[in-house]
Amino acid sequence: MDYRPEPNFYFDGGDLFYVELSIISFRNYILLVEKSFDEQKKNLSEKYAEHYKNLDNSDLFLHTTTSELLEIEQEFIQRFRKSIVIQIFSYLESELKSICNTHSDSTKSIYTVNDLKGNSDLDKVKKYLTKSMKIEVGKFDLWPFINNLRILRNKIVHENSTIQINDGDLKAIKTFSNNKFLLESENPNSEFYNIVFNNQDFLDECLNKIESFIQEIMKDYRPFY
Template sequence: MNINKLLRKNIEFRIESLFEYNLFIESNIERELSNIQKNYDEIEKKYEEFKKKKTEINEEENDYYIDVYDDLSDSHRKIQDDILLKHRNSFVFLIFGFIENEFYSFAKNSLLVTNISSIDDLKGNSTFQKFKNYISKTDPPLYESIKDELLFFDNLRLVRNFITHHNNVIRSNSAHYRRVKEFSNELFELRQLGYVYNTEIIAFYIILNNKKIIDIILEKLNVIFDKMYLRN
């Protein structure tokens, strides 16, 4: 087995670990949501039976059921709209850190056979941008081969930046709005928040509510690393 296959196999194991980690977290969250829904349905059934049996509604008992309803609804909303989405946001950060580390390692190892002294000498505001510049200069055929995947991850980088620096909010006058909107198709939701005060600018909230989004990203990782390491 040559060195590239060994390196690719090592990356494959680590991506598989990310798959398993995400599956574990998502499955446990889904199980908890299912349990809450089950409890909610049981309470609803008991409440309907309680109302049928009573000619006059006892306020105390009625308040008890309403309180339980509210508690279960709040728990469901907190997990669904807060904990789950924070997990996916955090996972995007984790994945992108992984991507940049692997791109940097690939470029650093390849420097031995190029006339570029360091990837850090290349233009770019991030390791990702420097890697793109490096590959386009040193290996045009590889760049052509992976440019679709690079575009995907470049779009993901934009999403990560809006999540990190703008609290998930993107405005319709943003320079990157059209790219993010197009990228969101079948991947995540851009939920309209409303108009920015006294303007015609619309604010949107980035919600990673597609349960398959992490798997899609990890599959893209496998595709690009296959192209990088397993070329004929």
């Protein structure tokens, strides 16, 4: 039997466990904050109902309570969910770049993921995984979701959670938004849509698919001897 040296780079159970722990932490954080929002809305609604029995609709308390409910629903919850989408995608990028950089160091590669050209960090990671680790992530079933999530994150960060009607990514975002989030326009002649995260389940979907995507990369990799 020919001797085969120990590979310079490989994944083990500890890597998969670390990813699982990170995703669990995200889930717990989201659950904690969303539960707090629900409790605040419930408390305000109960106070509103109690005062409404005895006071007319012009009462200052009723107007104030209504404003507070709208603020939670339209401002606080939206800001939180947008920040979570950003954090989740940042976590994905960080993990993928870490995989590429660790592989580069371990195998003494003459280049790193940062040396590659690409339209985004995700594009550079895709090139490194394909070229150096022989993992064709572009063929993964989850790749379209991951790439659409990148586009969505960019709209939140760079365009204040809007997308122009003449944006080349609008068709993809409209398809991606189905049962995930809303695209709302202020009037029929609006030049842009507002991205509204009305579905908490979308955050959980993002976590599930990002976890599966990273795990698939780890399981698909075969070290070179």
